[in-house]
Amino acid sequence: MGQIKYQLPPEEILSPGHFACPGCGGTLTMRYVLKALGRKTVVVIPACCWSVIDGPVPYSAAGVPVFHTAFEAAASTASGIKAGLEMQGDHETTVVAIAGDGGTFDIGFQALSGAAERNEDFIYVCYDNEAYMNTGIQRSSATPFGAWTTTTPTDSPKAEKKKDIVQVLAAHHIPYLATASVAYPDDMIAKIQKAKEIRGLRFVHVFSPCPPGWKFEPEDSIKISRMAIESRVFPLLEIYDGNDYRLTHEPAGSPVRDYLKMQGRFRHLKEADIDVIQKNVDEEWEGLKGKLAYSMKVHKSNNSVRSQDKEVSLAKAQSRKGIKRNVR
Amino acid sequence: MFKIRNGNQMIAQGGIAAGCRFFAGYPITPASGIYKTMIDELPKRGDVAISSPDEISALAFCVGASQRGFKSMTATSGPGFSLMVETLQYAVMTETPLVIALVQRLGPSTGGATQGGQGDVLFAGHSIAGGYTIPVFSPSNPVEAYNLTIHAFNVAEKFRTPVILLTDKEVGMTSENVDYEKLEDAEVVNRKYFDGKNNQEFKTYSFRKRGDVPEFVSVGGDVKVTVTGSAHDMAGKLQKNSPETIAVLRHLQEKIAFRSREIIRLDLDPAPGDGGTEDAETVVISYGVSARTSREAVKNLRKRGKRVSFLNLQTLFPIPDTQIVEAVANAKSIVVVEENMRGLYRTQIERLFLDKIVLGVNDVGRMIPPQRIEQTVLAVN
Numbered sequence: 095m096g097q098i099k100y101q102l103p104p105e106e107i108l109s110p111g112h113f114a115c116p117g118c119g120g121t122l123t124m125r126y127v128l129k130a131l132g133r134k135t136v137v138v139i140p141a142c143c144w145s146v147i148d149g150p151v152p153y154s155a156a157g158v159p160v161f162h163t164a165f166e167a168a169a170s171t172a173s174g175i176k177a178g179l180e181m182q183g184d185h186e187t188t189v190v191a192i193a194g195d196g197g198t199f200d201i202g203f204q205a206l207s208g209a210a211e212r213n214e215d216f217i218y219v220c221y222d223n224e225a226y227m228n229t230g231i232q233r234s235s236a237t238p239f240g241a242w243t244t245t246t247p248t249d250s251p252k253a254e255k256k257k258d259i260v261q262v263l264a265a266h267h268i269p270y271l272a273t274a275s276v277a278y279p280d281d282m283i284a285k286i287q288k289a290k291e292i293r294g295l296r297f298v299h300v301f302s303p304c305p306p307g308w309k310f311e312p313e314d315s316i317k318i319s320r321m322a323i324e325s326r327v328f329p330l331l332e333i334y335d336g337n338d339y340r341l342t343h344e345p346a347g348s349p350v351r352d353y354l355k356m357q358g359r360f361r362h363l364k365e366a367d368i369d370v371i372q373k374n375v376d377e378e379w380e381g382l383k384g385k386l387a388y389s390m391k392v393h394k395s396n397n398s399v400r401s402q403d404k405e406v407s408l409a410k411a412q413s414r415k416g417i418k419r420n421v422r
Numbered sequence: 423m424f425k426i427r428n429g430n431q432m433i434a435q436g437g438i439a440a441g442c443r444f445f446a447g448y449p450i451t452p453a454s455g456i457y458k459t460m461i462d463e464l465p466k467r468g469d470v471a472i473s474s475p476d477e478i479s480a481l482a483f484c485v486g487a488s489q490r491g492f493k494s495m496t497a498t499s500g501p502g503f504s505l506m507v508e509t510l511q512y513a514v515m516t517e518t519p520l521v522i523a524l525v526q527r528l529g530p531s532t533g534g535a536t537q538g539g540q541g542d543v544l545f546a547g548h549s550i551a552g553g554y555t556i557p558v559f560s561p562s563n564p565v566e567a568y569n570l571t572i573h574a575f576n577v578a579e580k581f582r583t584p585v586i587l588l589t590d591k592e593v594g595m596t597s598e599n600v601d602y603e604k605l606e607d608a609e610v611v612n613r614k615y616f617d618g619k620n621n622q623e624f625k626t627y628s629f630r631k632r633g634d635v636p637e638f639v640s641v642g643g644d645v646k647v648t649v650t651g652s653a654h655d656m657a658g659k660l661q662k663n664s665p666e667t668i669a670v671l672r673h674l675q676e677k678i679a680f681r682s683r684e685i686i687r688l689d690l691d692p693a694p695g696d697g698g699t700e701d702a703e704t705v706v707i708s709y710g711v712s713a714r715t716s717r718e719a720v721k722n723l724r725k726r727g728k729r730v731s732f733l734n735l736q737t738l739f740p741i742p743d744t745q746i747v748e749a750v751a752n753a754k755s756i757v758v759v760e761e762n763m764r765g766l767y768r769t770q771i772e773r774l775f776l777d778k779i780v781l782g783v784n785d786v787g788r789m790i791p792p793q794r795i796e797q798t799v800l801a802v803n
Binding site: 145201233246 | 457465475
């Protein structure tokens with residue numbers, strides 16, 4: 095297989111020497127987000143793996159100011175920081191909340207939903223490793239059906255489906271929503287850069303593999319991420335204004351089995367379980383295809399692979415009402 | 423029989439022994455071990471251990487399950503307990519029996535997730551608006567964790583009150599040899615149910631005399647039960663300041679305060695000699711992890727011929743005033759050992775004595791070694 099060469103912003107803002115585990119998807123997420131946003135950025139993190147990864151003050155690895163807030167408060171704190179910057183006349187600095195799935199899907203959801211409904215002007219990135227990894231692998235509402243965690247043991251693995259946070263956020267009609275993967279850094283960086291140019295709440299959901307939590311070797315992190323995307327477990331999408339869907343990468347449709355088999359957290363699954371998961375993925379995919387077709391018809395958007403039409407999105411975002419603040 | 427266990431595991435086991443059938447958990451270091459043990463154990467018995475999306479929900483789950491008649495429990499640490507306080511107050515107002523294991527870590531806020539501390543002691547004891555007392559018990563090792571958890575459930579049931587089991591990271595997470603012979607085969611107490619005899623009318627919060635506890639009927643049955651966090655009369659009807667409402671508010675405190683002897687459990691190790699505590703020149707008082715180093719210090723001091731008693735405060739609230747005064751008896755000095763900045767619980771002891779030296783041994787962010795306690799005692803003894 096040939097090497098893939100990406101054209102990424104060359105500056106490394108995130109330093110080495112951080113506290114992450116080898117193969118951590120959350121750390122790659124931060125690296126790419128900072129590459130895309132540049133140094134004029136304030137990062138807000140709640141309790142999550144990143145509250146450890148950054149290292150103890152003054153040995154911060156992030157390379158930009160990091161505001162570590164309470165578990166349930168990332169979106170509210172980011173809203174407050176953005177309001178403060180606006181009041182000081184700083185309209186340039188990008189505020190980005192970066193939170194795990196617990197701080198996004200569960201305890202932080204009320205704050206996020208409020209910020210989305212008010213269309214607060216910041217970027218929210220969720221690095222989703224599908225459980226509470228920092229406290230020792232307890233299930234979250236992002237944990238997929240059938241997965242092992244310490245609180246969904248192998249004799250009774252998680253019986254519920256993963257919460258579809260993308261649909262939930264889409265239902266808030268935010269101007270820009272994207273899914274991204276650390277295995278597709280060019281796609282991810284393009285999405286974050288696009289998000290930077292849009293005003294209002296922008297949500298980026300990043301598939302973020304976790305070697306100790308998912309039980310696989312750290313060097314397989316990117317491979318597993320790619321298999322999640324290619325098997326349609328995690329499609330790479332953009333959604334404008336909550337209803338205009340676009341696919342940014344056409345997945346190959348490889349069997350979900352291959353993706354599941356690489357991870358210890360799915361090792362206990364029987365063939366029948368895997369069939370159920372495959373059926374769920376197929377159904378979700380059909381549903382998504384319907385939305386994409388509808389978007390194509392209604393919005394006449396270019397729905398081809400890797401459509402990243404900055405002008406269209408900017409014009410859309412600027413036409414939105416209610417994003418200007420009264421600053422006195 | 424000996425087994426290797428930690429305090430968290432023994433709290434979970436104690437809870438099950440006490441009849442806990444519902445646990446709601448949310449992960450937080452250093453309390454997650456209780457959640458994990460309950461997830462492993464309760465479903466096997468046909469009981470429920472549930473993963474909640476945050477700590478607010480975790481305690482509210484417990485209120486709901488308890489109001490349906492099930493003994494309920496959750497476990498957390500300082501940041502999570504902060505979120506539970508609203509529902510904790512609701513549990514006081516609605517006289518809902520439940521147990522919260524609060525495994526302390528270094529605060530405030532996120533603090534030190536993997537560092538111990540004993541800084542939540544007054545927060546736990548004073549977390550109810552209006553100054554209502556909720557029982558707070560503090561084990562210092564896995565055996566005490568087991569025994570006090572049963573006691574905590576019994577008190578919760580008997581008095582229809584939330585109860586806090588206050589431990590710390592070291593007691594919760596340190597695995598050690600546990601002597602199962604020392605686990606108490608304690609009697610399990612269940613809340614008193616209203617039996618409807620003599621055609622008496624059921625009122626959710628009725629009591630006959632001061633200090634009585636209302637009889638329980640679970641919500642959703644044949645008898646109408648009114649559960650409310652608003653100020654209410656005996657029937658649960660919302661009223662601001664009718665005499666009966668004020669009497670109900672007083673009753674919430676009086677049922678604990680008037681009967682504190684039924685709640686308080688202490689572990690006193692009197693000075694060797696004929697008179698025991700009468701002979702002690704110094705009394706060392708401590709709780710939780712600091713009680714362990716204190717015990718070691720007291721042992722060393724006695725080897726040097728010092729007359730020292732040791733009081734392990736297994737009960738922190740209601741404050742065992744009388745018992746502390748009795749334990750101190752003729753001693754000239756008291757040394758209170760706790761891993762927090764200002765000697766938080768010492769402030770509750772100092773006010774009892776005008777004629778004795780009360781010293782504190784304190785630290786933040788690290789455990790207190792026995793040598794420091796010995797030095798302090800030797801300075802006054």
